[in-house]
Amino acid sequence: MESPFDRPPINVSATLVDGRVPDWRKDYLATVSATTDDKGRLLDSLRTGEDPTIRDGINLALNRLVDPQAPKDSLGKTAFLVHDGTGTGKSFQAILAAKAIAQETGEPALVTTRADLIPALRRDLDRLGLDDSQIAFVAIEQLGAFLKDAQKQKQQFSVAIVDEAQDCRIPEVRKFLDRIPARGQLFFSATPFHNIDEFCYFSSKLTGKPIHQIKNEINSAKDLHLAVTDQLKQITLAGGMIHREFPFYGNVPPAEVLPLTAESRAAETQVIDGYARLVGNRHFLQQRKLKEDLTIELNTASDATKVDSILQRTLELLSQNKKVILAGDDLPVASRILKEQDGLPKETPGFLSALRLAMAAHGIECSFIRAFPENSDAIPVLSGERAAIAARNFEEMARFVDGAYRTTQTAERLELRGRDNKPLYAPSQTKVILLPYQQVAGWPELNQRFPQAPEVSMILTPTASADQFIQAIGRGSRRNSQGPTDVHLVANDSCADRRRLSQLLKGLQFIAATGSPAIAPFLQLAADCLDRASTLRAAQDQKLIQLQKNQQTRSARIFDANRNRILSSQPGVRP
Amino acid sequence: MDTLDELLKGPHPVKSDQLSGPILHSTPLLGMDVWQEAIDQFDAFAEAEANTGLPLEQQQYLSDLRVDRYLYDTLAREFELLAAWLRENPGHREASQVASFLSRRERLGPRSWVDHQEKLYLWAQKSGQNDIADSILGWRLLCQELAKSLLAWSSRNHHDPRARQIRLWQDSQGFYPQNRLRIWALRFLEDLRAPQILGWDAAMNREIFATHPELLTGTR
Numbered sequence A: 001m002e003s004p005f006d007r008p009p010i011n012v013s014a015t016l017v018d019g020r021v022p023d024w025r026k027d028y029l030a031t032v033s034a035t036t037d038d039k040g041r042l043l044d045s046l047r048t049g050e051d052p053t054i055r056d057g058i059n060l061a062l063n064r065l066v067d068p069q070a071p072k073d074s075l076g077k078t079a080f081l082v083h084d085g086t087g088t089g090k091s092f093q094a095i096l097a098a099k100a101i102a103q104e105t106g107e108p109a110l111v112t113t114r115a116d117l118i119p120a121l122r123r124d125l126d127r128l129g130l131d132d133s134q135i136a137f138v139a140i141e142q143l144g145a146f147l148k149d150a151q152k153q154k155q156q157f158s159v160a161i162v163d164e165a166q167d168c169r170i171p172e173v174r175k176f177l178d179r180i181p182a183r184g185q186l187f188f189s190a191t192p193f194h195n196i197d198e199f200c201y202f203s204s205k206l207t208g209k210p211i212h213q214i215k216n217e218i219n220s221a222k223d224l225h226l227a228v229t230d231q232l233k234q235i236t237l238a239g240g241m242i243h244r245e246f247p248f249y250g251n252v253p254p255a256e257v258l259p260l261t262a263e264s265r266a267a268e269t270q271v272i273d274g275y276a277r278l279v280g281n282r283h284f285l286q287q288r289k290l291k292e293d294l295t296i297e298l299n300t301a302s303d304a305t306k307v308d309s310i311l312q313r314t315l316e317l318l319s320q321n322k323k324v325i326l327a328g329d330d331l332p333v334a335s336r337i338l339k340e341q342d343g344l345p346k347e348t349p350g351f352l353s354a355l356r357l358a359m360a361a362h363g364i365e366c367s368f369i370r371a372f373p374e375n376s377d378a379i380p381v382l383s384g385e386r387a388a389i390a391a392r393n394f395e396e397m398a399r400f401v402d403g404a405y406r407t408t409q410t411a412e413r414l415e416l417r418g419r420d421n422k423p424l425y426a427p428s429q430t431k432v433i434l435l436p437y438q439q440v441a442g443w444p445e446l447n448q449r450f451p452q453a454p455e456v457s458m459i460l461t462p463t464a465s466a467d468q469f470i471q472a473i474g475r476g477s478r479r480n481s482q483g484p485t486d487v488h489l490v491a492n493d494s495c496a497d498r499r500r501l502s503q504l505l506k507g508l509q510f511i512a513a514t515g516s517p518a519i520a521p522f523l524q525l526a527a528d529c530l531d532r533a534s535t536l537r538a539a540q541d542q543k544l545i546q547l548q549k550n551q552q553t554r555s556a557r558i559f560d561a562n563r564n565r566i567l568s569s570q571p572g573v574r575p
Numbered sequence B: 001m002d003t004l005d006e007l008l009k010g011p012h013p014v015k016s017d018q019l020s021g022p023i024l025h026s027t028p029l030l031g032m033d034v035w036q037e038a039i040d041q042f043d044a045f046a047e048a049e050a051n052t053g054l055p056l057e058q059q060q061y062l063s064d065l066r067v068d069r070y071l072y073d074t075l076a077r078e079f080e081l082l083a084a085w086l087r088e089n090p091g092h093r094e095a096s097q098v099a100s101f102l103s104r105r106e107r108l109g110p111r112s113w114v115d116h117q118e119k120l121y122l123w124a125q126k127s128g129q130n131d132i133a134d135s136i137l138g139w140r141l142l143c144q145e146l147a148k149s150l151l152a153w154s155s156r157n158h159h160d161p162r163a164r165q166i167r168l169w170q171d172s173q174g175f176y177p178q179n180r181l182r183i184w185a186l187r188f189l190e191d192l193r194a195p196q197i198l199g200w201d202a203a204m205n206r207e208i209f210a211t212h213p214e215l216l217t218g219t220r
Helices: A012-016 A037-048 A053-065 A090-105 A116-127 A141-152 A165-169 A170-179 A196-207 A210-218 A223-238 A264-279 A283-306 A309-318 A349-362 A380-400 A468-478 A494-511 A517-569 B002-009 B035-041 B058-088 B095-102 B112-126 B131-156 B161-167 B179-189 B194-211
Strands: A076-080 A109-113 A135-139 A157-163 A183-190 A256-258 A322-328 A333-339 A344-347 A365-366 A404-406 A413-415 A432-436 A455-460 A485-492
Touching: A012 A223, A037 A053, A037 A116, A037 B058, A037 B161, A053 A076, A053 A090, A053 A183, A053 A349, A076 A196, A090 A116, A090 A157, A090 A183, A090 A413, A109 A116, A109 A141, A109 B035, A116 A135, A135 A141, A141 A170, A141 A494, A141 B058, A157 A165, A157 B112, A165 A170, A165 A196, A170 B058, A183 A196, A196 A210, A196 A223, A210 B131, A223 A333, A223 A494, A256 A309, A256 A517, A264 A333, A264 A494, A264 A517, A264 B002, A283 A333, A283 A344, A283 A494, A283 B002, A283 B131, A283 B194, A309 A349, A309 A455, A309 A485, A309 B035, A322 A349, A322 A468, A344 B161, A349 A432, A365 A380, A365 A485, A380 A432, A380 A455, A380 A517, A380 B058, A380 B112, A432 B131, A468 A494, A468 A517, A485 A494, A485 A517, A485 B179, A494 A517, B035 B058, B035 B161, B058 B095, B058 B179, B112 B131, B131 B179, B131 B194, B179 B194
Parallel strands: A076 A183, A109 A135, A109 A157, A157 A183, A256 A485, A322 A432, A322 A455, A365 A432, A455 A485
Antiparallel strands: A333 A344, A404 A413
């Protein structure tokens, strides 16, 4: 299978507007030059090479940002969005745009992103042979304190550049960004729009229209997806954004749809009916919580029925010398409705925990990533517990990653490189990793990064979140993947799975409306899987109804026969 | 899936923005706009240095709590100023409306209730399935839903005084939205969305006090 990464990424924007992406008028990148000759080759290739991705991105962005006629938001700022997929060179574009606009305007540029990503940006700056003159790198976590100081010193910036701009979903980030004394805002993100709210935020920035107007336009549209696509077309045609992306590198066979056993179906009905009774007896506030618990209980019960099949599938893949990334939920449940024989609530382990036990019983050691306690990222008092889990997860992840590493005295994990400066290959300790959906983002090294390493297969269970689903796929198919990734979706015809698949499909359709080519095979996968699960369920329901009818008829016959027997056996009474 | 869909639909909070009576406008009486002043004086950078370097989600959490306290303080100030006004203007034609408005003051409760939400939330998360934990967590979920709809409503009606207070929310529904909703409901009790908020609040208080009074230590 040919790697799509050997070619430039697809220009999604050009496809969206039938090739009518505005041309840039001036080559701003040409003015940026390396301070050291020996490192200038990389920069030269970006400026003049065949792949125009980086050159186009920077020049289109600057075209817009320095244009006095461009739309401005309520604060008088002009914005541009580089919506480029993973591995398309966003970081290079961010720092080169900073350099170019500083040169163009004579004012420094401010570059902000999460603190742990700033060293990588600085390394990229060095790789390009550039220094950090005229660029202020400020960790996004320190923006507040920085701005307080900048206000006093009356500093002015040409542009505020935000790498990983999906962080703009956080109101505090939006607030500080708007207070940066800069004329423009330049956003970089592979996933800027997870939902309508986030879409409206960026759309408002890029069109200059008030956010409530955008929301009204979107919400009053007959077809939401069409309205989103239309807005993106208009923004693109007006020179407000650019979107490039690599397609998915791998194979997506049809989903495996498992039939639910009669026993599991009965249990599912019992749980739903039981919750209906509970909800009827509880007050308003508790009802809201029960609704959430019902979803979790049904999902965990549904996933529990897949453990054996997924174990078998994993064993098959391991026998084919593949590594396996398994993504699913891990939410243990003590049922509110179902009881054990001793009268205690029926307990079902989390899906991934159950799989881990099943694998261990077959002598397979897995890397197991634990989910964090809910909202532990926000509540300071939970940060200790979170850090302990994070440290353990890091160790588990390291066991699954291929490549040679050493740990420094400060517990830093360093990749070992050969004489050619290429990473050295060493096989991983584990071949299977269990990833909870809640923890699926990040982890950039789980894919097949070495040609001699085993290929990676993924097994996914349904999730309602399209974002988590796509994040999971991103663990396998990445820019530096040396081989294709197979993605297997395993579902059943339970209410829980059909509901999750239906929500997943809606989410994927929303992302597809923004034009992402990598989504296409998964949109098809989810739609087909939901269709098959629904058909299977309908057939099972029909079978059950027929069975019940037959039983009723049989019971009626037996009853009739008995009645006849009883009646006829009574002496002296005529039937 | 029909039964399940039906079950998962509700419960629905009241989302109508209709009024059951006139809203008190304190500006003409006090000669100042307490809420506009609060908006103008809100210091976005007040805790920037103290929070610098914390993860973004934690900064948002702390900011939400600070906003909740600020909203509390602003409403407390408006009550205080109106109480002083009433003492000086007992015969004013709007005196009865002001007196009625001031009767809500007692329901504001202590300021520590704002910070107390963390203790309740963490306790409910850890204590598993029981009625009171279900109530606490369900309360927060319902409030999230209502706060989100109020934020959206306020962006469409920014000239409405009820929306103006929401400007102080800093575009966030709050981590414990029950805090900011309670302040908003007390101020605009005539809004049809408000009574349910105070109803939930009162029900929660009663339930916790009856079953786990230790959770309310320091709030009464």
